[in-house]
Amino acid sequence: MHNKRMLLLVLLMVAAAVLSACAVPVAAPAAPAAEAPAEDAAAAEAAPTEPPAEEAVVLDAPNVLTIWADNTRAPVLSDLGTQFEAEYGIPVVVVEKGFGDIRDDLKVAGPAGEGPDIVIGAHDWLGELVENGLLAEIELGAAADQFLPAAVQAFAYDGALYGLPYATENVAFVYNPELVETVPATWSELTALAAELESAGVVSQAFIRQEGDPYHFFPIQTAFGGYVFGLTETGYDPSDVGIDSEGSIAAITWLDEMYKAGHLKAGSAVDYDIMHAAFENGDAAMMITGPWALPRIRESGVPYAVANIPGEVQEAQPFLGVQGFMISAFSNDQLLAQTFLQEFVATQEAMQAIFDADPRPSAFLPVREAIADSDLAAFAAAGANGLAMPAIPEMSAVWAAWGDAVVLVSQQSEAPDAAFSNAAEQIRAAIAGN
C-alpha cells in the first residue's frame, strides 16, 4: 500500500516538476542533465559560449551541425547532411519541428545553449528574432547573385543580412476561364465585368474575396498607389504609416463601391473556405488566393487559370513571404554553419531538391526560372514585383487596426475614408507607445 502510493507520488512529483518547467515561460525546459555533473554545470554556467581550451583538441572528435527544419524540408536536409558527413566527416543532425514551433523554441533553447546551429523559418520572424539577439549575420557566398533580389532583400534587417532564402510565396489572381474571357487589367474593368456577368446571369457573384483579411487586400491597395509602411533604402519606415495615404483610401473607396453596387455582399462574412467553396462550385468566377490553394482547386475539377493581379494607377504588388535558412547567434560553430549553407545549400541540386519536396516558387533563380508547373510559374510571375511583408516589430500594431477597417467597410458600417483614417491613427498611437 505505502509503496504503491509513494511510487505514484514520486511519479507525480517528477511529472509535475517537469510539466511546470515546460509551462512557465521564464524557465528554460529541463534538460537531460544525466551526463552533466554539478561541477560541469557550474563551469558551463560561468562561460557557456567558451570553446574548449586549445590544448584539448582531439583531431577525430568533430563537431556536430544541428539543423531545425519542418517535416517537408527535413528529409531533404537529411540527405544533404549525409553528403556533408561523407565529404567532411562532420555529422549533421536534422531535428524535425512544426514550422511555427521553430521560432518559439529557438527563443528558449538558444539562450540556454541547447539550440541549433541552423534553423529554417520565414522572413517576417526577423524583427522578433533579431531584436532578441538570436540570429547571426549571414553571407551568401559565391552564389549571391543567383538569388531573387527581392527575396534577399526580405532577409535584410537594419542593413544586415540574416537569412539565405529558398522559397517565396505570394497571392495571385485566380479566375474561371469558362466564365471570364479576358482577364481584367484594372480593378475598374473588374467592376464593369462583374456588372456584365451578373446582369447576364452567368454567375451570381463574379468576384469573391476574404472579408476579414487585409493580407489579401494589400495588392488592391498597392494597385491604387497605397502602401502600409513607407519604404526607404534601409527598409520599412515605421514613422511613415500609409494606411490613410491617398492611394490606400482610393483602394478602399473602390471596395466600398463594389459593396454599394451589390457586386460584393455586405456582411457576408466570407472566409477562406467559403471563398474557395464558392469558386469551386462555379458560384464565383474570380478571387485572390495563394499557391497553397492549388491542390484543392485542382481536386475540385473547376476550370481555372492563374494571372497577375489587376492594377489600376500602377501594377499591383502583393506581399512577398520568403522562407530561408538562418544561423543562431548561439551556435558554437558559426563558420561551419556558414560553410554548410554557402557550399551545400546554395547550389542548384540542393535548391531543386527543396523545390521538389514542396513545390513553391524557389528563391534561387536557376530553379525559379525552370519551373515546369505553369500555374506555379504564374504565381511566381504575379509576385515578381512583390513587396516583402514588413518584418519590423511595428507591424504587429498594423494587422488588427487595418483588418478591422477593411471589415468595417465590408460590412458597410463605416465610410471608407473614415475607416482608413481612423485605422492609421490607431496604428500611429500604438507605435508611439500610446
Place this chain on the structure above:
Amino acid sequence: MRTSLRVGGAKAPPRPSVYPPLALLLRAVPLALLDVGVIWLLSGLLRDGAYALAIAISVVTLLLNLIFLRPQLSPLQWIAPSLALLGVLVVYPVFSTLYTAFTNYGDGHLLTKQVAIQQLEKQVYLPEGAPVFAWTAYVSADNQYLLWLHSADLGATYIARPGEAVVAAEGEPPPEIDGYRQLSKAERLRHTQNLVALEFGSPPDLFRVSERQIGVAAQYQQRYSYDSSQDLLIDRAEGRHYRPVEGTFTAEDGSTLRPGFRVAIGLDNFNRLLTTPALRGPFVSVFLWTILFAALSVLITFALGLFLAVMFDVPEMPLRRPLRSLLLIPYAIPAFISVPIWVGLLNPQYGVVSGMLADWFGAAPPWFSNPYWAKVGVLLIQLWLGFPYMFVIATGALQSLPADVYEAAEIDGASPVQAFWTITLPLLMITMGPLLVASFAYNFNNFVVIDLFNKGGPPISGTISPVGHTDILVTYTYRIAFSSGRGADLGYAAAITVAIFLILVVITYFQFRYTNMLEERSENV
C-alpha cells in the same frame, strides 16, 4: 453544523514520536528516490538559470520529506500530494506571473544581462582600411595551429602563430611548415571552432579568422567590452559609452544596442496600463459587456440545463437514459471544433442555419456584422456549449433532494410549479451556487469562444485602439498586449493579467457572500 464536527471524533491513539524501523524504511526509500529525481531536476534548472523555479521545487520537496518522516505531521500525508502539486503548478506560476508583471520581459528583452553582455562582447569589427587576408591553416603534432596568410591587395604573405610576431613569407602555401602540416578542407572544417577562438600573431598584428566569411582572416577587434566596476559597455570602434537603461544599453545621445535584457522595472507596466488611451476609450463598454456575457452565459445555460434535468427527473419520461447520454454530446466535443462549425452554419450568405431562417422569415440575422446579433450569436453558442454541464450537475443535485419535503408540499396543496420555485430551486442553489460562481469566473475569461466566433468583431468604428463589439476584457487586453507595435510584451501582458485577476477577485468575493447568504437561508428551511 458546528456540533456535528465532534460527532465520531473519537480520540486517536497517541502517535509515536519516531516511526518503527521498518515503517521508516518503507517511507525513506521512496522519499530518497523522489529526492534523487528532484536533485537531478535541480541541477538542470540551476544550469539554465531558472533559480526561482528551483527554489520553489526545493521548498516543496523539503516539506514533503518533513511530512512523511515526522509522525506528528502524518495526518498531512493524505493531502500532501495535492498540496505539492498545488504549490508547483498553481502557486508558483501565480507568483511567477506577478513577478513578470514588474519586469520588461518580452521581445527585445528576452536574455539575461549576463548573456546579453556575452553576446555583445562576441561582436568584432574591422578598423577602417585594415587589409583582408585569405588563410590556410596548419596543425602540428601536438595540436598547435599556424596560419598562412595572403593578401592579394597588398601582395603580402605572412606566417602567423599565436603569441609570436608574424613572419613574412613568399609563394604558394607549402604542404608543411616547420613540422606543421597543412589541413585538408575536411580537417579545416572540423577545426573551425578552435581556429576561430585563437588570435594569431603578437600585438599590434593580431589576426583572427572570420566567423562569417569563409577563408577570410583579418585584424578583427573586439567591438564591445563591459566594465563591470562602472556597469558600462564601451564601444571600442567609436569610443562610445553605453549605460544600461531599463534593460537596454543606451548611449548619451540616445542610441541603443541590441539585444536588450530582462530587468525589473517597478510599476512601469501598471502605469502604462492605467495611462493607455485604450483604457479611457472603449474600456467601460468592454467591461460591461464582459460582465453581461459571463452572467448571461451562466444564466441561460443554468436555466436550460436545470429545465432539462427536471424534465428527465420524471421517471415516466420515455427513453430517459439514452436521451440523457445524447444531451452530453455538445459538452464532449471541444469548442475548437464546434465553434467553427457554428460559425459556418450561421454564415449569412452560405450557412445552413441562416439559409433556413431566411426561408422562414425572409431574412437571416446579420450574425457577424450587427453588434446586437453578434452578441446574440455568441451567447447562443455559449448555450450550446454550456448547457450539458449544468444539466449533469443539476441531475446529480436533484437526486439528493429529500422526498419528504415534496410529500409535505403536495399535502399542503402546492402545485408542481410552486414546489419548484419554493423548494427545488432554493435547495439546489446550496450545491449549485458555488458552481455558478466558478462558471461565471470561467466565462469572464472565456477567450476561446470569443476569439473563435468572430475574433471579438464586428469592429467598433472610431475607437482609439482596435476593439470589437463582442470583445471581452481578456480578448481586448490580448489585443493591447500583442499589437503594441513592440512584438510580444510579456511583462505588460502579465500586468494586465494581474489587473483582470484583481477585478475577478472582487466580483467573486461578492458572489460568494451572496451564495453564503442563500446557504444560511436554506438552513432554516
